Amino acid sequence: MSRKIERLINLTIALLATKRYLTKTEIFNSVEGYDGTAETKERMFERDKDDLRSLGIEIEVGTFDPLFNDEAGYKIKQEKYQFELGDISPTEVSLLSLAAQAWQEASFGDVAQRALLKLRSIGIPSDELSIPATVHKLNDGGQDLSLMTKAIAQKQCLSFAYLDPGLKINSRSIVPIALSTRDGYWYLSGVDQEIQEIRTFRVDRISGAITVSKGPKDFETPTGFDSNRTLLESPTHEFALIDVRMGKAASLRALAVSSQSLGEWDQIKVPILNLESLCSIVLWHGPDAFVQEPPELRNLIIEHLEALVDNHG
Amino acid sequence: MAKKFSAPLERTARLLDLVPYISSHQGISLKELAAVFKVDQAQMTSDLTTLWMCGLPGYTPLELMDLEFESGFVTIHNAQTLSRPRAISFDEGVALVLGLDLLRSSISPDRTDLLERIDLLLVRLAELINLPTALSATPLVNQEVSEAISDALKSRMGLEITYQSLYRDEISTRTILPIAISERDGHVYLSSYCFKASDFRQFRLERIQNAVLKTVPQEIPQSSIEQSSYICTIKVLTPTRAIAERFKRDDLSINTEFDFQTYSLQWIERSIMASGRALCLKSPPDVRKSIATMAQTMLERYKAG
Numbered sequence: 001m002s003r004k005i006e007r008l009i010n011l012t013i014a015l016l017a018t019k020r021y022l023t024k025t026e027i028f029n030s031v032e033g034y035d036g037t038a039e040t041k042e043r044m045f046e047r048d049k050d051d052l053r054s055l056g057i058e059i060e061v062g063t064f065d066p067l068f069n070d071e072a073g074y075k076i077k078q079e080k081y082q083f084e085l086g087d088i089s090p091t092e093v094s095l096l097s098l099a100a101q102a103w104q105e106a107s108f109g110d111v112a113q114r115a116l117l118k119l120r121s122i123g124i125p126s127d128e129l130s131i132p133a134t135v136h137k138l139n140d141g142g143q144d145l146s147l148m149t150k151a152i153a154q155k156q157c158l159s160f161a162y163l164d165p166g167l168k169i170n171s172r173s174i175v176p177i178a179l180s181t182r183d184g185y186w187y188l189s190g191v192d193q194e195i196q197e198i199r200t201f202r203v204d205r206i207s208g209a210i211t212v213s214k215g216p217k218d219f220e221t222p223t224g225f226d227s228n229r230t231l232l233e234s235p236t237h238e239f240a241l242i243d244v245r246m247g248k249a250a251s252l253r254a255l256a257v258s259s260q261s262l263g264e265w266d267q268i269k270v271p272i273l274n275l276e277s278l279c280s281i282v283l284w285h286g287p288d289a290f291v292q293e294p295p296e297l298r299n300l301i302i303e304h305l306e307a308l309v310d311n312h313g
Numbered sequence: 314m315a316k317k318f319s320a321p322l323e324r325t326a327r328l329l330d331l332v333p334y335i336s337s338h339q340g341i342s343l344k345e346l347a348a349v350f351k352v353d354q355a356q357m358t359s360d361l362t363t364l365w366m367c368g369l370p371g372y373t374p375l376e377l378m379d380l381e382f383e384s385g386f387v388t389i390h391n392a393q394t395l396s397r398p399r400a401i402s403f404d405e406g407v408a409l410v411l412g413l414d415l416l417r418s419s420i421s422p423d424r425t426d427l428l429e430r431i432d433l434l435l436v437r438l439a440e441l442i443n444l445p446t447a448l449s450a451t452p453l454v455n456q457e458v459s460e461a462i463s464d465a466l467k468s469r470m471g472l473e474i475t476y477q478s479l480y481r482d483e484i485s486t487r488t489i490l491p492i493a494i495s496e497r498d499g500h501v502y503l504s505s506y507c508f509k510a511s512d513f514r515q516f517r518l519e520r521i522q523n524a525v526l527k528t529v530p531q532e533i534p535q536s537s538i539e540q541s542s543y544i545c546t547i548k549v550l551t552p553t554r555a556i557a558e559r560f561k562r563d564d565l566s567i568n569t570e571f572d573f574q575t576y577s578l579q580w581i582e583r584s585i586m587a588s589g590r591a592l593c594l595k596s597p598p599d600v601r602k603s604i605a606t607m608a609q610t611m612l613e614r615y616k617a618g
Contacts, residue, residue, distance in 0.1 A: 002359075002363050005321055005324055005325050005328065005363055006363055006367055008321075008325045009328055009363075009367040010367050010368070010370075012395070013368060013394045013395060014369065016394045016395070017394045031370055032366075032370075051322055051325070054322065055318070055322060055326050055329075056399070056402045056403075057399075078397075081397075081399060081400060082397040082398065082399065082400060083397065083398040083400050083401055084400070085434075085437055085438075085441070089430075091427070091430060095413065095416065095427065095430060095431055095434060096409055096413070096434065098412070099408075099409050099413040099415070099416050100408065100409060100412055101412070102411075102412040103408055103412060108404075111402075111404045111407075111408045112412065114402075114405055115405035115406075115408055115409055117330060117334065117350075117398075118330065118398040118399060118405070119398075120338075121330070121334045121337050121397075122333075122337065123333075123336070131420075131427065132424070133416055133419045133420045133456075136415050136416075136418075136419055136452040136453070136459060137501075138412065138415055138450060145411075146404045146407070149403070149404075149407045149444065149448065150403060152444065152445070152447050153403070153443055153445075165553055165555065166552070166554070167554050167565060177447055178448070178449070179447065179448050179449075180449040180450065180451070181411070181450045182450075182451045183451075183453065183519055184453060184519070205554070221445060247483075248482055250484060251477075251479060277555070279589070280555060283587045283589055284583045284584075284586060284587035285482060285583075286583070286586055286611065287614075288482065290611075290614060290615075301615065302612065302616075303589075303590065304589030304590050305608045305609075305612040305615070306612065307590030308586065308589060308604060308608035309605055309608045311550070311590070311593040312593065312594065312602070312605035312608070313605045313609075
């Protein structure tokens with residue numbers, strides 16, 4: 001096993017050190033570890049190339065002379081092999097180290113640790129204490145962030161079963177465009193392939209595994225999308241007018257875009273993102289909240305109140 | 314999750330990363346090196362021995378890497394080819410981008426120098442891993458609150474907090490002695506002794522609106538009041554996602570009946586109200602009655618206007 005590892009390292013060094021492309025014959029003659037028949041060597045080399053690629057090391061294939069269809073040659077470009085952040089200052093290394101530390105207790109923490117190790121290997125001293133910031137913790141909650149972000153980068157299509165508000169399982173297919181975390185939840189936004197509109201999904205409501213497939217060929221990422229503002233499954237532009245008692249209904253007030261004092265009560269204007277969930281928040285506040293508009297919301301509330309009276313009377 | 318490599322590949326990656334690390338930490342102890350790479354010292358010795366055999370074609374002493382690890386300290390020479398850290402992987406880039414975005418919100422807005430650097434780093438990293446700037450992370454609490462909490466925990470000080478209680482629907486001011494930050498069901502809590510309740514309480518981090526350091530008695534009363542709890546029986550009339558998440562149950566269907574333990578009757582009352590026609594509270598009877606009365610009063614108001 002250790003011979004294979006030596007060979008992989010020696011191959012990496014040889015391909016990194018060379019200025020021109022090395023042919024297979026040159027590699028077999030000079031790099032330690034390629035023994036056996038021509039066929040064995042060939043097989044070994046093919047496997048080694050795949051192994052290095054899977055470690056993220058890009059091997060370039062080229063020819064010596066563009067005029068002749070020569071034997072192919074191989075090399076690794078230094079600038080692709082190395083961590084290239086350009087000129088980097090101690091402050092920047094410190095910022096990046098703090099960023100990696102945010103993952104400390106998450107399962108993505110191993111990945112962040114490897115990044116931290118590479119940062120420390122740049123050889124620029126960092127002084128994280130000089131940065132006046134508290135390290136908040138990030139938690140991936142066991143979600144496959146890697147799969148989702150890769151799909152964003154490669155414009156792949158993700159299909160999954162999603163629990164709708166009625167607890168029914170819905171099959172959704174999206175081309176994801178953004179991933180964000182807020183209030184401890186992860187949100188994945190993407191273009192829903194059935195309706196061709198942007199929808200945002202709470203990742204923990206995805207039931208079972210996510211299937212990855214090739215995205216549509218002509219997919220273009222919509223511009224002007226702000227994941228910080230659009231954490232909704234179905235955006236609308238309607239508003240409700242709700243009277244709330246002074247000093248009460250804090251969670252409704254938090255949703256309001258404007259507020260007007262009416263003495264004992266305030267009238268607030270709340271965007272309707274989802275009629276059912278707004279209705280539920282209003283009911284949570286009992287007699288401290290009273291809906292003036294729109295009629296659909298009032299009627300929904302009346303229906304629920306009637307059921308509550310019937311069921312508990 | 315993050316990709317796992319086969320053992321030989323895992324080891325190859327480690328050896329490649331060892332060279333730049335030793336190059337930038339010449340004379341590091343074997344013990345420390347093993348700890349940094351999370352392997353035992355025997356494994357690290359074996360890794361270093363393998364590296365010793367590697368180098369440029371020719372493999373004479375001139376081309377081989379020159380490693381010394383005598384008396385437990387490691388130095389490396391003649392390793393220029395591998396001496397720079399390897400490019401970050403896609404996943405590593407994602408971890409850094411999200412971490413930086415989170416870090417940004419904990420830096421005071423007047424440190425524009427740091428904020429600008431974070432933005433530049435984000436752009437550079439996004440280019441490196443070829444990912445559009447599509448990731449964002451927001452912390453649970455603002456910078457002042459998180460600073461006060463970590464200061465209090467570090468120096469064992471008390472805090473005066475403004476806390477939004479959802480089920481009481483009130484914002485209260487309390488003096489607390491924070492003990493630890495804990496996590497349960499995907500929510501982050503500040504476990505504390507609360508001088509207002511004279512008992513231990515868990516505060517949801519994102520509902521702490523304000524926090525300032527305050528001197529408090531370090532002695533916590535030994536016997537705290539036993540908190541009473543109530544058992545409710547709830548019948549499901551329409552299974553909904555909101556109910557499944559609120560009561561943390563994944564086995565809901567029509568007519569499911571379940572018992573739920575709560576420390577607050579107010580919470581259960583509000584939860585039943587918020588669920589509307591989807592739930593029916595079977596017991597306790599006095600809460601049932603209070604729900605019926607409240608719903609009736611509200612209904613009359615709607616019918617009147």
